[in-house]
Amino acid sequence: MTERPPDISPMAEADLHWVVENEFELHAVPWTRGNFADSLAAGYSSWVMRVDGRRVAYAVMLRVLDESHLLNLSVARPAQRAGIGGLLLRFLFEEARRGGSSQLFLEVRPSNEPALALYQGHGFMPVGRRKSYYPVPGGGREDAIVMRRAL
């Protein structure tokens, strides 16, 4: 059986309402609508994935010369744990390669076990730690683990 290619298209202004709604549900310290609009205006590699015509996931990636940085990868809660994060990630590998990147970096909270498991399962290795990088709701800061994957 051949797998259908995932339905992934560039994020558009019309996606922002859905994206921001999910962002606030999924992240302790969410990006604002302005952050996403700025990313689109700046030409960041920004994507929305659909299943059966319905939006299920989104991602934002920044290319800098031969490196790409994954800034946001999110799967809507009802669509989680069905392989969608992995599919979108593999699409981003291809996309980054197409743009001339040879490595992909990201930052993740040590407390974000689902994301850590996803990234480790897709070949990312920890390469550093940024001390007190993330704000924590209610006060305080949390480190970021920096991860890298060769493309």
Ligand SMILES: CC(C)(COP(=O)(O)OP(=O)(O)OC[C@H]1O[C@@H](n2cnc3c(N)ncnc32)[C@H](O)[C@@H]1OP(=O)(O)O)[C@@H](O)C(=O)NCCC(=O)NCCS
């Ligand atoms: C992290 C996230 C993107 C994973 O997306 P997903 O579509 O649920 O992931 P997949 O179904 O492709 O899972 C692939 C693997 O990741 C790991 N994983 C995903 N969710 C997990 C969970 N809740 N607990 C433990 N491992 C998990 C597993 O190893 C899984 O493989 P398996 O299902 O065969 O065990 C999703 O949970 C999410 O959007 N979280 C909120 C936003 C976020 O934290 N984004 C990352 C910021 S750095």
